[in-house]
Amino acid sequence: MNITAVTVFSVFVILTLWITVRASRGSNTTKGFYAAEGQFGGFTNGVAITGDFLSAATFLGITGLLFSAGLDTAFYLLAPLLGLSIMLFAMAAPFRRLGRFTLGDVVSYRLDESPVRRFAALTSLVIVLLYLVVQFVGAGKLMQGLFGINFHAAVLVAGGLTMVYVSLGGMIATTWVQVIKASLIITTFMAITLMILYRFDFSLAQIYATVVEKAPLGAKLFTFGNLYKDNFSLLSFCVAIPLGMAGMPHLLMRLFTVPNSRQANLSVFWATFFIGLCMIMLLLVIGFGTAAILPDYPQVYADTKVIGGNNMVALHLTKAIGGSMFFGFVSTVIFATILAVVSGLILAGASAFSHDLYAHTFRAGKSGQKEELRVTRISIFVIGGLGILLAFAFENQNIAYMASLAFAVSAATNFPVLILSLYWRGLTTRGVVIGGSVGLLSTITLLVLGPTVWVDVLGHTTAIFPYKYPALITSPLAFFAIYLISSLDGSAQASLDKAGFDAQWKVAFAPR
């Protein structure tokens, strides 16, 4: 057992539980629980968004891809920055002005509330559950390797802790946990970067020359064309990540934790800065540094393959450059990362259920704050429990792929619905519900017919849909379906939906 890991983990848990208990005092109202009373400034919230985005999959997965496929991975780094740009320029300010707690608040502003909220809650829950499974499986595998406890127990520990954070402390605790975790992971990125640079006399040229000399792919790592074997997959990925990111419920919900739209903009601005900073370190130093250093450590290879797979190269690197103490520290930071991301996801899912489905649909706005919060707390345990059970079922699935599915669903559902509701007068309730459902169903259908489910899970010899990533088809299809259904909609509700656009525009874009 790694003593450093246990110590850092214990300190993290004690600190975050203390914050949670303190935060519970300010979480007795719906505004306090879902949106932290809008008390956070743009900087703090920006750091928290950074924490939401920089998951374990980002650090371990991208380092592994840079190590094995090189420059193609640049799109994993560029795509989120485009997603953040979309949030900043097109969505953050109007989203903050129109909504209170959830995506459903914004989309239903001028549309028929009940069906639109049901749709928004459904898609948010699908996305949250997909992403939750990824995080739980990652946490279980990591703790299994680090502390030697079995997978199921590890998932239960991770799930139990996060449900305590969220149910007691709501958004206040979740945000502070995110801020602590983001600070830890940014510090870790900086430490690894400095240690690699020190090893190569602070010369990038020396790192890259060593990669060319020692890495199995050599100079090929610095060319495009290693990762994606077909054009469709690369383009589909390039569509899914930025559009999907701009529709992720746990990221969007963060925009409500600040007092006004200016602070919402500043949140995205600081998030862009910190995420960009980490991406630069990953792309220029950490990824290629791993490819330059690890070939000198034959003990991390078994039959020319990295032990634990390419996702483990970042952890092997930390052991190589900093010994077992640094390895323990970084491993624990990664586990903390997972806990924080899971907290944000569970809160987003629970709020979609209790606020959109229960309070505004089933109870038609007649439930009081206490009743709504009671349902929220119950749904936290239901969603968390469901996530744990699904993690048990998907223990051996490729988690990086499952993470990309969450983005694919978001790019074909939440994003088109949200952007059209903000900017297109012609959008109608029927367009959102039917067109958005086309996006959701087409994504799920193509995923099932694709190679991962049809061949790998169901055992067929060839896939009906030959590509793993469907967003290049499903996202434009969703836009088209929403446009077509709305344009053909001649109902009385459609007239009301369109008539409400001017009033919404005035609030959303607040002309001086």
Place this chain on the structure above:
Amino acid sequence: MHQNTSRKWFWLMLIASGYIVLALVATFKPELLNQTIGPGPATWGLVASVAYLVFIVSIMAIAIFSSRPSAREENR
């Protein structure tokens, strides 16, 4: 469309166009990108770092200019 909103869309389209062009070139003409990035890995590092910094700093600068408070800013 409000002037401030138009300006934001202009910047967004500019950034998105760069991204789309890069994605299309990487997909259909990767050799073109590889030649541009070359001739060697060390040069690539410098080009990439400068491009990244310009990209991020642009976004930051635009974000600052586009986040001026409005007279009707609500505080719900």
